[in-house]
Amino acid sequence: MRIVIAEDHPLFRSGVRNLLRTTDDLEVVGEAASGEEALELVKQLQPDLVLMDIRMPGINGIEATRLIKEKHPAIEVLILTMFRDDQSVFTAMRVGAKGYVLKDSDEDELLQSIRVVGSGGAVFSSDIAGRMMHYFSQGPTVPAEDPAFAELTKRELEILERIAEGDSNAQIAAHLHISNKTVANYVSNILNKLQVTDRNAAKRLVQKSRED
Structure with a gap:
């Protein structure tokens, strides 16, 4: 699985890269420190998955995810962040991310999440999944068919x-x-x-x- 890491903190990005290098089935093909760089790398490299931070300079991870899914719908996005709030989770899912993993997750959980999302699945913790079901069941407030x-x-x-x-x-x-x-x-x-x-x-x- 070919992966682009979008993360503006060099030390954390290096740690994720080194972790993925210990596997036989996951390959880091590019690294970005901003949303703009992530979009350019996705366009050039056409990876299978983007591991996306939310808070980055310039275009943030949420907007970058939306643009990636609009232009390259086959490329999966897995959010890797410190933000636990509902707004961050729900907005990321609404723009097309297939998973939401916290940076304090252990290595095995991160690797498993990458494999699941890269294979077309979705990854959420049980509490996040429950909140999402309640949130999206409410439906849109604007009648779009009008x-x-x-x-x-x-x-x-x-x-x-x-x-x-x-x-x-x-x-x-x-x-x-x-x-x-x-x-x-x-x-x-x-x-x-x-x-x-x-x-x-x-x-x-x-x-x-x-x-x-």
Whole structure:
């Protein structure tokens, strides 16, 4: 299995690389210290799996995962991070990651997780799996089939959901692990496509669609 490691801490990245070198079935073909580097390596090398940290300079691991899955859907992504919070877990899964492993996991657990995700499976701890089932069973809050929202992209619908829930740009940025400026750009595009002047009007459109 050909693997790209995306991790901005050289010491930790080196440790993972050395661990994988002890196996016969896992090969590190590239290493990235930022989301941009990870995207470029994925494009060039076409690995089987990307081992992805969340917090990196530039494009973070969540956004990099989303872009990888959009452009290279056959490449699997396994998140390796210190973040245990629900928002990080759920957002990573929503953008296409197939597993979520904490950096304090033992070596055997990490190797097993890589093999499972690389083979098309999914890996979560039992508590994370339970929270995910509850979260995703609630479904989207924006009726995506409504013609009023037909021009919105998947990401724009996701942000519109957060607007409908009353979240500020800063809260949306934190939830989706993107910058405030990126959120502002998305909000501007959403308002233009919906032909409304402000986020309150966009919220009212969502509420009306739900009632209908």
